[in-house]
Amino acid sequence: MKNIGFIGVGYMGYGIAKNIIKHKNNLFVIANKNRKPIEKIVSEGAEEVKSFEDFASKNLDALFMCVTNTPIAKSISEKLSNILNDKTIVIDITTHNKTGSIETEAIFKSNNINYVECPVMGGPVQAEEGVLGGIVGASDENFKIAEPYFNIFCKDYFHFGPVGMGAKSKLLNNFLSLGNGALVNHLAKCATGLGLDLKKVFDVAKLGSGNSAALNRVFDNLLKGDYTGFKFTASNSVKDLTYIQDLLKDFPEAEKVAELNKNYFQKAVDDGYGENFISELINKK
Helix, strand or coil, X not given: CCEEXXXXXXXXXXXXXXXXXXXXXXXXXXXXXXXXXXXXXXXCCCEEECCHHHHHHHCCCEEEECCCCHHHHHHHHHHHCCCCCCCCEEEECCCCCCCHHHHHHHHHHCCCCEEEECCEECCHHHHHHCCEEEEEECCHHHHHHHHHHHHHHEEEEEECCCCCHHHHHHHHXXXXXXXXXXXHHXXXXXXXXXXXXXXXXXXHHHHCCCCCHHHHHHHHHHCCCCCCCCCXXXXXXXXXXXXXXXXXXXXXXXXXXXXXXXXXXHHHHHHHHCCCEHHHHHHCC
């Protein structure tokens, strides 16, 4: 049984936190602006702490960080690095920009705290089921320390090399998945506008090379009148695609594709749909 802290119990974090408890660990969580997932995970066995300083007395073996972006992760890390002891390993699930995880590791390293990045592929459902895909950047030594923790929430995990390589791989994968999400939205909206039978469009698409997890996730729900199949918000899509554009600046053709997709999601944000899931934009006027 390990003592594990968790910062960022939200859409993704809740499922990961739930699996930490399921694996018979002591879990300590701290709230952010959204109380609902915190109250839910506390009702399932977690203990809520009121401040970062409270983590100091919990003798943490590991601390998970699953926050929205690099600036938030770095700001939290500046506080935590003076609180955690050097036996705690930080497991950062945040989707960073191309240098964000390197900069975050440096903050912890200054106080001899071990750090690994492990952004994930999959959504809230996969998080609850403990079958995410982990994209790891870490030293070989820290990878070995963190590996038992990856097994709590990942079906598969891949060590890409030192910290920073995980972030690059995650952004490339999001380039593909967010592009697929935008294309599936366009497919559904255009098919409806052209008077086509959505189920038949879906059945045909599944037979071709355009088949994808995004297609199945969205249409399986859409055909039941549920527009929440792709549970990732428009505002987070803009954030990730901004990071992706920066990553791809030496690849102008790919960067242009990222820009087109970012503009699609940015328009949704500008129209007041920033906190809507990608698939809910199909229903946008």
